[in-house]
Amino acid sequence: MRSSSGGRVYLVGAGPGDPELLTLRAVRLLQQADVLVYDNLVSPGVLDFAPANAERIYAGKRRNEHTMRQEQINALLVKLAREGKRVVRLKGGDPFIFGRGGEEMQELAAKGIDFEVVPGVTAACGVASYSGIPLTHRDHAQVALFVTGHLKDGSKVELDWPALVRPSQTVVIYMGLNALPEICRQLIAHGAPASRPIAVVQHGTMASQQVLTGTLADMPHKVAAAKLSSPSLLIVGDVVTLQETLDWFRPTGAAGQDTAALPLDILTSLQP
Ligand SMILES: C[S@@+](CC[C@H](N)C(=O)[O-])C[C@H]1O[C@@H](n2cnc3c(N)ncnc32)[C@H](O)[C@@H]1O
Incomplete structure (x- = not known):
């Protein structure tokens, strides 16, 4: 598919936060x-890789605050490509996982615009790695499910609860922080033990990462007390018990370093 203007849109996954997780x-x-x-989920450090004179357009997409409507974003991408521009459309994580990248x-x-899709590290993978929670593990989980806990009509989470409470699996819930009490209640009501482990990870892979672990029974209170905010990811399953041992990420301090600050000479030497 070629657009006659020579413009092209690159739908690029920006990863979960740490710019070092970008693909080459x-x-x-x-x-x-x-x-x-x-x-809005794209870290400022990611934008720094672009030339200073590249135009930067914020498309928004915070919960309840869509700076640009989806149709406006679509129309903008088409317009810029028709002007012959090389457009990088950046989305947090992977563009094809809960990112509406497919729609764009x-x-x-449909408009005959040339495009390319570049995968990114999705939050489930990045956040799990940086918090020391393997999503699968031979002793604990043979299946990993990615679902969205986005509230439909602002109040109800519609998920396949019987499928989510099965043993020996890990359930990763994107956009689930606001519905956490309802999610824990539904999982227990559908047969999950109240003692099933759950982690809530705020700002995963970033210097401000915070990991809370607990059970379906006590996590709503823990999260309320800790006042966690978005973006946060929920990870449910026995693999969460490994976190205490595998927790390695130290954003600052002796055991680790803020990876966002590592020198980038290898990247500047990349050939186009
Ligand atoms: C609209 S979805 C976009 C997901 C994205 N396309 C991806 O592949 O990661 C946004 C949700 O992803 C999760 N998320 C994204 N980045 C995160 C991070 N750094 N830490 C924790 N959760 C994150 C949160 O649940 C957030 O509400």
């Missing part, structure tokens, strides 16, 4: 971008 392809494209269109690309395909 993402960095290369950022370095060559004319314009960036980015969502459908619109480009």
